[in-house]
Amino acid sequence: MSTITARNWSNWSGFVRAEPKLVAAPTDAGELADLVRTAPGPLRVAGAGHSFTPLVASQGSIVSLEKIEGLVSHDVQSHRARVRAGTRLGPLMHILQGLGQGLPNMGDIDRQAIGGALGTATHGSGLTLGAYHTRLETVQIVDGRGELREFDRTRDQDMIHAMGVALGAFGILTEVTLNNIATYRLRRRKWVLPIADMLRDFEMMMAAHRSAEFYYIPFSGYAQFIASDLSDANPTTRPTDDDEAGLATLRKLSRGLRRLPWLRRSLIRGAVKKVPAEDYVQDWLNVYASDRQTKFNEMEYHLPFEEGPKVITQIIELTEKHFPEVYFPMEVRSVAPDMFWLSPFYKRLTCSIAIHHDAANDPEPFMRAAEPIFRRHGGRPHWGKMHSLKAADFKKLYPRWDDAMAVRRDIDPENRFVSPYMAGLFGIGR
Numbered sequence: 001m002s003t004i005t006a007r008n009w010s011n012w013s014g015f016v017r018a019e020p021k022l023v024a025a026p027t028d029a030g031e032l033a034d035l036v037r038t039a040p041g042p043l044r045v046a047g048a049g050h051s052f053t054p055l056v057a058s059q060g061s062i063v064s065l066e067k068i069e070g071l072v073s074h075d076v077q078s079h080r081a082r083v084r085a086g087t088r089l090g091p092l093m094h095i096l097q098g099l100g101q102g103l104p105n106m107g108d109i110d111r112q113a114i115g116g117a118l119g120t121a122t123h124g125s126g127l128t129l130g131a132y133h134t135r136l137e138t139v140q141i142v143d144g145r146g147e148l149r150e151f152d153r154t155r156d157q158d159m160i161h162a163m164g165v166a167l168g169a170f171g172i173l174t175e176v177t178l179n180n181i182a183t184y185r186l187r188r189r190k191w192v193l194p195i196a197d198m199l200r201d202f203e204m205m206m207a208a209h210r211s212a213e214f215y216y217i218p219f220s221g222y223a224q225f226i227a228s229d230l231s232d233a234n235p236t237t238r239p240t241d242d243d244e245a246g247l248a249t250l251r252k253l254s255r256g257l258r259r260l261p262w263l264r265r266s267l268i269r270g271a272v273k274k275v276p277a278e279d280y281v282q283d284w285l286n287v288y289a290s291d292r293q294t295k296f297n298e299m300e301y302h303l304p305f306e307e308g309p310k311v312i313t314q315i316i317e318l319t320e321k322h323f324p325e326v327y328f329p330m331e332v333r334s335v336a337p338d339m340f341w342l343s344p345f346y347k348r349l350t351c352s353i354a355i356h357h358d359a360a361n362d363p364e365p366f367m368r369a370a371e372p373i374f375r376r377h378g379g380r381p382h383w384g385k386m387h388s389l390k391a392a393d394f395k396k397l398y399p400r401w402d403d404a405m406a407v408r409r410d411i412d413p414e415n416r417f418v419s420p421y422m423a424g425l426f427g428i429g430r
């Protein structure tokens with residue numbers, strides 16, 4: 001095990017910082033269990049630190065599972081794979097491909113640990129595709145007393161539904177079994193269209209593909225639509241990712257032309273209209289993820305699907321009237337309903353809307369102004385992205401909230417995993 005004392009910890013964007021007494025990376029479940037029993041509390045587990053909320057922050061101990069990673073076992077017939085929870089999605093994709101398996105869907109990046117992705121209901125896009133946690137078959141955890149426990153979907157369905165989205169508060173995941181599918185190939189197409197057309201045909205366009213999503217480019221009036229569908233065709237070359245170059249142009253225009261909004265709009269529109277369409281076929285693992293180098297902070301709300309176009313329109317108006325510094329595209333996706341008690345997709349077909357703000361500047365005025373719009377339309381926040389909600393709000397948004405809290409108390413009766421931030425989320429100590 002490696003342990004470090006009094007090291008500064010920060011998340012990917014640099015917005016969340018902590019000075020824990022101890023940072024530890026155990027190498028197996030036994031070492032992890034010892035830490036849970038003895039390390040200074042509160043004890044928070046870190047995946048890859050890609051959440052924007054202070055879920056991982058602790059003044060006690062931060063435990064990384066980076067050394068508890070890799071494949072445990074797999075089943076050829078059922079396409080199931082049991083993996084250690086610290087495995088990053090990038091290596092996981094390659095392990096699964098080697099077994100003839102595929103993750104049915106993915107988000108925008110492959111840097112997260114599987115335990116971290118499960119912890120906040122990380123998702124991709126697709127009306128019939130659920131978030132990562134919907135593939136859970138078994139979970140093995142170290143609970144708040146330092147005991148190893150195992151739950152299985154067929155035997156312990158309620159426990160799996162309670163703990164599938166668990167924010168690092170329902171024990172520390174050590175191993176999970178994922179119910180994957182046979183490896184597959186996707187045809188991915190991207191093209192630009194006026195946002196008015198996109199919103200008019202929203203339902204039809206989001207439903208017309210296995211996976212569909214779009215980015216609205218602020219101050220342009222245009223969106224870039226991305227559609228992925230299963231394909232048997234031979235692979236073709238994936239075009240070079242030019243997202244970073246595009247962002248650099250948008251940032252330059254936003255800084256240089258803030259006082260000339262009409263010129264900014266006209267130049268952005270001209271540039272966006274020239275973005276070439278893309279059309280390629282690749283194995284699933286070469287399609288979903290992109291490299292994100294420009295640091296940002298993010299808020300994402302999950303809304304009832306039909307609320308999507310209204311909310312998108314209002315967020316665009318807000319951005320373009322009051323926040324000229326915003327240049328990151330707004331991302332719009334859909335997610336299938338599920339039965340997990342703390343899942344933002346609980347029993348609800350979802351339209352997810354994500355807004356971003358350059359990490360070099362204070363994101364809070366923009367996020368504070370946008371959040372009431374999301375909330376007025378029944379939004380549930382992404383657990384790993386900026387929001388200001390507390391236990392009383394969640395209780396209204398999650399029908400099984402009290403049941404989930406009862407399971408949490410059973411798993412962690414002494415609140416070993418409860419930091420001040422988590423206490424606010426769960427309403428502990430009030």
Ligand SMILES: Cc1cc2nc3c(=O)[nH]c(=O)nc-3n(C[C@H](O)[C@H](O)[C@H](O)COP(=O)(O)OP(=O)(O)OC[C@H]3O[C@@H](n4cnc5c(N)ncnc54)[C@H](O)[C@@H]3O)c2cc1C
Binds near residue numbers: 055108109123172
């Ligand atoms: C550039 C970027 C792109 C992103 N794209 C997407 C996207 O496309 N879709 C999406 O939904 N989200 C996206 N996110 C958000 C991100 O997927 C989530 O915040 C995710 O939880 C981060 O995973 P992580 O491994 O970094 O976990 P962390 O942020 O380190 O931890 C997240 C939570 O999981 C818990 N946790 C971690 N490991 C374990 C474990 N072993 N056992 C129990 N609990 C654990 C932590 O305690 C914490 O509560 C993105 C974030 C960034 C920075």
